[in-house]
Amino acid sequence: MKKLIETTGTADPDALPGAQPNAAPDAAVPNERDAIEDAAAGELPRAGFADEALPWLDAVYRFSLRLTAGNRVEADDVVQETFLRAYRHWDTFRRGTSARAWLFTIARNVFLRSRERLARKPETLVSELDYDVAEVSAEDALRDIGEQDPERKFFASFIDEEVTRAVERLPPEFREVVVLSDIEGLNYAEIADVVGVPLGTVKSRLYRGRRQLQRSLYEYAVEMGYLSGRTE
Amino acid sequence: MNEHMSCSDALDQLWALIDNELCTDDAQRVQEHLDRCRRCYPQYDFDRAYRQLVAMQCRETAPAELRRKVFMRLLEESS
Numbered sequence: 319m320k321k322l323i324e325t326t327g328t329a330d331p332d333a334l335p336g337a338q339p340n341a342a343p344d345a346a347v348p349n350e351r352d353a354i355e356d357a358a359a360g361e362l363p364r365a366g367f368a369d370e371a372l373p374w375l376d377a378v379y380r381f382s383l384r385l386t387a388g389n390r391v392e393a394d395d396v397v398q399e400t401f402l403r404a405y406r407h408w409d410t411f412r413r414g415t416s417a418r419a420w421l422f423t424i425a426r427n428v429f430l431r432s433r434e435r436l437a438r439k440p441e442t443l444v445s446e447l448d449y450d451v452a453e454v455s456a457e458d459a460l461r462d463i464g465e466q467d468p469e470r471k472f473f474a475s476f477i478d479e480e481v482t483r484a485v486e487r488l489p490p491e492f493r494e495v496v497v498l499s500d501i502e503g504l505n506y507a508e509i510a511d512v513v514g515v516p517l518g519t520v521k522s523r524l525y526r527g528r529r530q531l532q533r534s535l536y537e538y539a540v541e542m543g544y545l546s547g548r549t550e
Numbered sequence: 551m552n553e554h555m556s557c558s559d560a561l562d563q564l565w566a567l568i569d570n571e572l573c574t575d576d577a578q579r580v581q582e583h584l585d586r587c588r589r590c591y592p593q594y595d596f597d598r599a600y601r602q603l604v605a606m607q608c609r610e611t612a613p614a615e616l617r618r619k620v621f622m623r624l625l626e627e628s629s
Contacts, residue, residue, distance in 0.1 A: 461600035481607040
């Protein structure tokens with residue numbers, strides 16, 4: 319057996335272009351390989367797999383980690399199984415389409431099937447219609463922040479783990495679209511393909527997922543004293 | 551077609567603008583509204599800041615051990 323890999327050799331995760339406010343920064347930047355990985359990739363006989371699929375290992379890992387709500391052991395399994403299946407079925411990948419989106423689709427299927435196999439209690443499904451009073455109230459609070467915090471101290475007050483935890487607390491239907499859009503930078507059409515829902519559903523889930531995430535961050539900020547909260 | 555956009559229409563398209571999902575003309579119309587609307591702009595600015603925060607966080611990379619496992623399993627599969 320070959321001895322492989324000592325370092326990750328990944329792209330700089332902090333290399334974010336500040337000049338493109340609407341972009342989902344470096345989400346579409348594939349990870350790099352080190353020399354040992356390069357040598358191993360060169361031995362894979364399926365043409366194109368090493369260059370088109372393997373660069374998305376970090377992205378698939380992040381997506382899997384969020385799907386599993388931070389369970390690293392389960393995420394590791396999802397990633398390995400995803401790349402194995404992708405490799406076996408590489409001939410079905412349509413050249414010229416997004417290998418990253420294709421891998422996300424496989425990862426999602428692997429995750430859902432593993433959950434079924436383990437016969438775990440399914441996570442709560444969310445109705446598209448349960449837009450309750452609390453959510454409306456939170457929107458008002460968020461609007462207040464938008465108007466009263468021009469220097470964006472609210473967002474500057476968060477550290478990585480808090481955001482990650484808030485993302486992982488989202489209901490699964492919302493979490494996956496928020497991750498695919500806001501972290502991985504897929505467009506609406508790609509997300510619709512990955513998740514297997516119409517474009518309108520993607521937009522609706524994104525909207526509500528983002529509002530829930532913003533509310534969660536807002537509540538944390540109030541709890542920690544970063545913000546004073548609403549007095550009513 | 552220089553009709554002024556209503557706040558409601560602008561807010562409806564806010565996320566599509568931030569997500570770069572609007573065509574050039576629509577994006578320009580929404581942007582023009584935001585540039586002169588004191589009610590909508592803070593919401594746009596807030597949502598955009600949120601988007602940047604989330605994109606800048608959650609940037610984990612796959613652990614070296616996992617990368618090693620993936621490469622090994624692929625090599626085993628092809629041998």
